[in-house]
Amino acid sequence: MLLAEVAATSDAVAATRSRLAKRAAIADLLRRTATGTAPGHDRADDLEIVVAYLAGSLRQRRTGLGYAALRDLPPPADEPGLTVREVDAAFAAMAAFEGPGSAQARSTATGELFGSATEREQALLRGLVSGELRQGALDSVMVDAVAEAAEVPADAVRRAVMMRGATGPVASAVLLADDPIAALASFTLEVGRPVRPMLAQSAPDIAAAFEKLAPDGDAGLCVDVKLDGIRIQVHRDGDDVLVVTRSLDDITARVPEIVEVVRALPTRRLVLDGEALAVDEDGVPRPFQETAARSATRESGRGRGAPAEAELAEQLRLTPFFFDVLHADGRDLVDDPLRDRLAVLDEVAAPHTVRRLVTADADAAAEFFAGALREGQEGVVVKTLDAPYAAGRRGAGWVKVKPRQTLDLVVLAVERGSGRREGWLSNIHLGARNPQGGFTMLGKTFKGMTDETLAWQTRRFRELEVEDDGWVVTVRPEQVVEIAFDGLQRSTRYPGGLALRFARVLRYRDDKSAAEADTIDTVRLLAGF
DSSP: OBHHHHHHHHHHHHTOOOHHHHHHHHHHHHHHHHTOOOTTOOHHHHHHHHHHHHTTOOSSSOOSOOGGGGTSOOOOOSSOOOBHHHHHHHHHHHHHOOSTTHHHHHHHHHHHHHHTSOHHHHHHHHHHHHTOOBSSOOHHHHHHHHHHHHTSOHHHHHHHHHHHSOHHHHHHHHHHOSSHHHHHHTOOOOTTSOOOOOEEEEESSHHHHHHHHOTTSOSOEEEEEEOSSEEEEEEEETTEEEEEETTOOBOGGGOHHHHHHHHTSSOSEEEEEEEEEEBOTTSOBOOHHHHHHHHOOOOTTSSSOHHHHHHHHHHSOEEEEEEEEEEETTEEOTTSOHHHHHHHHHHHSTTSBOOEEEESOHHHHHHHHHHHHHTTOOEEEEEETTOOOOTTSEEEEEEEEOOOEEEEEEEEEEEEOOBTTTTSEEEEEEEEEOTTSSEEEEEEEOTTOOHHHHHHHHHHHHHTEEEEOSSEEEEOTTOEEEEEESEEEEOSSSTTSEEEESOEEEEEOTTSOGGGSOBHHHHHHHHTO
16 A cells, blocks of 8 residues: 555545545545555555554654654655555664664664655655644544444444454454454453553533433432542453553553552452552652653663662552453453442452542532542542443543643744644644743643634734744744643653643633743642642
8 A cells, every 4th residue: 555545545534524524535545455456465464554544643652753853854755656564664663773873773764764755745754753643533533434444333343443452453354354243243352452441521520520421410420539640451360460551551560569469459360440650658649740750661772771660669659549340250341330340349459449439419529529639639530330331432421520720821832733734833832931031831732722723823823933944933922822731740851840731722812911921930839849
């Protein structure tokens, strides 16, 4: 499969707002990929690559390429010739570079790859590397497209993806099978193979969460404390234990204390869902970045050395807290209602369970929520007791409630959009006012922007433009924007030593001048630093 065909489909997907049209365009490319007969054509591998690229990601988690590597690209090729497997192999080679000379080798390889790509292919590759390929092919659209291409029910594909933990392998299996339904049925829960975690929708407060989940007001709901840690999924088969993150990265070797806890549980075969975090002697959560430092994945031979990791593990132990169980000693539980799963969870994982309240009283739930915040927790997750475990989806059965924090910050620069946002200025750089002069950058965001917002800010920031290097447009620091965020964490990436977590645009503040923006001192006070 030529990369040019993927780029053309990506363009078609980006050009329409119609979900049906997006699905049809993707399904057509998947069919063509599945029936390809070019010499050396590995249809299964091609399908997995095409699915990843149209979903906006590379198969390699880390390539070592950043924004700087995309600024000085060679002139594009005149004619398309790259295949998706050649591109995938090039990125795999870049990801493998390490040690002295690796930066130069990666730079050379980047130049060779982009120099072989046409202008449109370069735009696609740039979007994949930067994570800015926003053409609307979200995973739910991709699942529906696979179902359309294979002429099978979307729910069957969705369940197979849930169990496999990835869309690509399911797409290749069902599109190349003589019996697609049987191929989908072969994807079942396996202890030792991670599944996609169930996700929660959001509500602004407890009352809204109860209205969404129990509009009649008479159904009991489960209210879990939402811990400010990392999502973990734990698989145990005898003494073999696997610990993965929300993105299904294997962190088992980095969290021996969690492995120890799981091996001490009474049940020999388990799949548990929960959170892990660092707590102090009184059980109060430590800052999130400390937990993140312990759990961050490191590829072999890179990052922190083994002695340093061992020292950090000794100084900062993670504690697991489980809130769901998917399998226990031969019994799959994903289709069971939550009330039944909780009964099993209390048998197999006590005392390492998340604190919860089961109530039909919204006022009691609000008191529980306030108590969780006083303890330093992130909020709560409200859940219906009848809901199955809808892995890989923001199921209607879970709703998270967190206090919203906001800051008025100043836009320092803005990046060109790609994919569906190509032609607009998209990702904004955010700064807090420094009382001693200037502004201190705290992060970037493209979240919360409608098409109308993108069009407006493109015009506005062109008016404020100071410099344009082809990727980042530096602007005069005049425009104030109100940003919502979930927290602050220490960061060596930004000069203030702080970064916003999950920042999103609420509104632009034309009623405020940059001199009225929040200061870096205010931000540090909020962070407790």
